[in-house]
Amino acid sequence: MARVVVDVMPKQEILDPQGQAVAGALPRLGFQGVTSIRQGKHFELEVDDSVDDATLERIAETLLANPVIEDWAIRREQS
Amino acid sequence: MARVVVDVMPKQEILDPQGQAVAGALPRLGFQGVTSIRQGKHFELEVDDSVDDATLERIAETLLANPVIEDWAIRREQS
Amino acid sequence: MTGNEQSVDTNSADTNSAATSFVDTVEHARATPDTAQPHRELGVKDDEYQRIREILGRRPTDAELAMYSVMWSEHCSYKSSKVHLGYFGETTTEEMRSTMLAGIGENAGVIDIGDGWAVTFKVESHNHPSYVEPYQGAATGVGGIVRDIMAMGARPVAIADPLRFGPADAPDTKRVLPGVVAGVGGYGNCLGLPNIGGEVVFDESYAGNPLVNALCIGSMRVEDLHLAHASGVGNKIILFGARTGLDGIGGVSVLASDSFAGGDAGGGRKKLPAVQVGDPFAEKVLIECCLELFGSRLVVGIQDLGGAGLSCATSELASAGDGGMRVELDRVPLRAAGMTPAEVLSSESQERMCAVVRPEDVDAFLAVCEKWDVTATVIGEVTEVSEEETARGGRLIITWNGEVVVDVPPRTVAHEGPVYRRPVARPADQDDLIANDTSGLARPSGPQELSDTLLRMIASPNLASRAWVTDQYDRYVQGNTVLSQPADAGMIRIDETTGLGVAVATDCNGRYCRLDPYTGAQLALAEAYRNVAVSGAVPAAVTNCLNFGSPEDPGVMWQFEQAVRGLADGCRELGIPVTGGNVSFYNQTGATAILPTPVVGVLGVIDDVHRRIPSGIGNEAGESLLLLGT
Amino acid sequence: MKVGVITFPGTLDDVDAARAVRLAGAEAVSLWHRDADLRGVDAVVVPGGFSYGDYLRCGAIASFAPVMTEVVAAAGRGMPVLGICNGFQILCEAGLLPGALVRNAGLHFVCRDQWLRVERTDTAWTGRYEAGAEIIVPLKSMEGRYVADEATLDTLEGEGRVVLRYLGDPPNGALREIAGISDPSGRIVGMMPHPEHAVDALTGPSDDGLGVFLSLLDAMVSV
């Protein structure tokens, strides 16, 4: 068994209204010094050892992310 | 400037319908061996060096996560 | 039973999946009569605990205590309001009853609207959970009332949401209001139920205690009416829908805590967040699955799982049926490891239903669930009861891995909870409040001041446009919405061939009710009645959601009693019955109660929705404006 | 003439879409997400709703359903396909149409009666309208904001594949106010607004939407 993390983020050139809304709220709450926030998705998977990196790549590319609008990063964690 | 990542996840005991839906779809797509998926949010912040850990903690707690139903983890990345 | 108004502890602690393996069985309870039990922590008073011991002739097991505590809570047992609510029945004449197919006491009232069609409707509160977690609280409030309607055998066809918040500019309103509206919309939109009405009211008294009431209407053919009962010895009990998890367990987790039962080795889970998270997609699929099951006549009886989870569903089904039921609790599909029987019985996991099914229909039932990807499990069956057992209130036996953890007369759990006749006293400040009338207030003195006043009023939060709210709700889905915002009443078509339809409006002015709860409740009724009438429908039935402060305050109890009497007398005067409703007490911040807020919903029938009357003037040139009434 | 209307778990507007098909004079055939056969239909409507709860991304999980494999194949052979709202999202996720639909710029669900301009009338689904016609139909969505990269947008404009455009106060921040697009052949169309909710002034803001379904009949007859 392994634990795998996949982070999916909107591509840089795509407007991220959620991140913007959060960034806009910070100064109103008295938090200074945050210059930008972007919001994406974070997946935590438990996978059998049979699942190799190529398979993970295909899972991320076909299902977890939409390559038209999103980038992703895959990371295996120690378990 | 520093880059900070905040991952927000539904608490373990709280229902995660999104993760369940994704997990259910994988076998239909022919991917075997993924035993569980949980889905949360991933934030990437750019912050001034003036922003200390305590402030980051408060930002996560008040704005990025909903402490009633979510847990979070904060990580400073090298930039 | 849906809403959950118990207090919520937001300090979550670690959940220990390797919870204690010790199980408190009936046998063990008999052998250890003197074991101390945390009944007070579960909200069970000393005398109530004594009564449980008398009923059982021994101490209750942990699982039994969990069941009694939740079913005997104010929210489930109506222990403070019961003696007053009886007045609704007393004032309902035979004639008013003539179109009523199900009334107070069922999951929701049902009326016959002609042409073989029946309509069911009800309003429920989800006030406290919506304050703690506005989005999920409001969302699961909608989910709960929709399952109540399904439990009558009906297709849910529309929802409405009467809401009350603190002042529009109060900081906490900025947290609560957007979350509640997004939650109502997020859940209702995803279910495909048009939102056809509601209210948005702002008042200081709701600042620490917003009111989130949700109303649902359902329609069905008269012959499809399903009542919640488990009858027919040998019939199977099937639990279907979402898996059961630790969410919403709240108080009962004390049973698994260090100090009780588990001991050090057990390492209990304390202080779970009693917040439930809704899965509207699961509920949508559950709706379609239920409708297919009803259509295929595979259901003998059905009950939704709401506020009191399986405790409520099993005890209510059994006591409303033949009285006997046996449940194998370990068959319940779980979402968390190491759950105790008490936790399984008390879990408020959403999107679950419980059905009674003839043995020969079980395979067909499971096949329909399979089609909709709905998990379904036979968890028990209806059993024979002796005459002696019937006299005691039936017999519900629940086992856990073969050991009996519950053996109770279900009627004592579901229907024979404590009844309180709380002290009632007209508040001391009532006369002063009434004497302080508007005669001392300045009146606008000239045209300019009058027009300024008008503009100020139009712009005030209580009168301004509700579009910010209603634009987040789908009002078109299902294609039967004939009137929705802006309208005096929402209206939907029930039968596409004949145009038969129903209209609904909800109203309440808490300030009037504070001044005079008897007349205030009648004003709410009259307003909702008028709103339905002017839409072109004939008012036919009433539901209500009685939101009040603490019943332990005699002044609040007086408001409650007055409001119930006013509403019931008004209904008799107008000749339409109260078919159901909901009581929400303990709406207060510290010692200060909210304004008494008996929200009244009126349902009307219209033979042909083409004859609806839209609100608004100026649609055609040359219209005359008439003022009716005094 | 038979028009298939797909139901996924979580689909909501299949009933309305089927009603609109019938009002236009065709037969509505309901298709189930697990079907691996289109039951002889001449065209398919992928209706609105929240297929699979819209979890992960709107339309993502539905785009892999067995029935979509058949729809993609049939579309390749020229069968007309209309995706409405969630159906539009599914067609984009399935790669039948370019671009994607993301969260509204205002971050709220928007339900309103929306004015639109019909930009292109030689598609299978818009032939009944006059070029430049302005129509009003309901829009109701949380992820209704159409996005694509600049090159794709320019191609869509250049080839006249922008079928519908929002008029007035922008509802969701869609790039170039795009409300609906088509494939190069004009037989596959996706749109965020709901023409099936505007087929009768009793229950909708107008009956302007009926033209979409009548257009299909014209297109099929003229084949």
Ligand SMILES: Nc1ncnc2c1ncn2[C@@H]1O[C@H](COP(=O)(O)OP(=O)(O)O)[C@@H](O)[C@H]1O
């Ligand atoms: N919370 C709500 N949910 C749905 N509809 C609402 C809500 N609040 C108000 N509405 C609708 O908005 C319209 C205007 O509301 P309101 O200003 O309260 O009307 P009125 O004063 O005529 O009762 C009505 O159609 C009403 O049903």
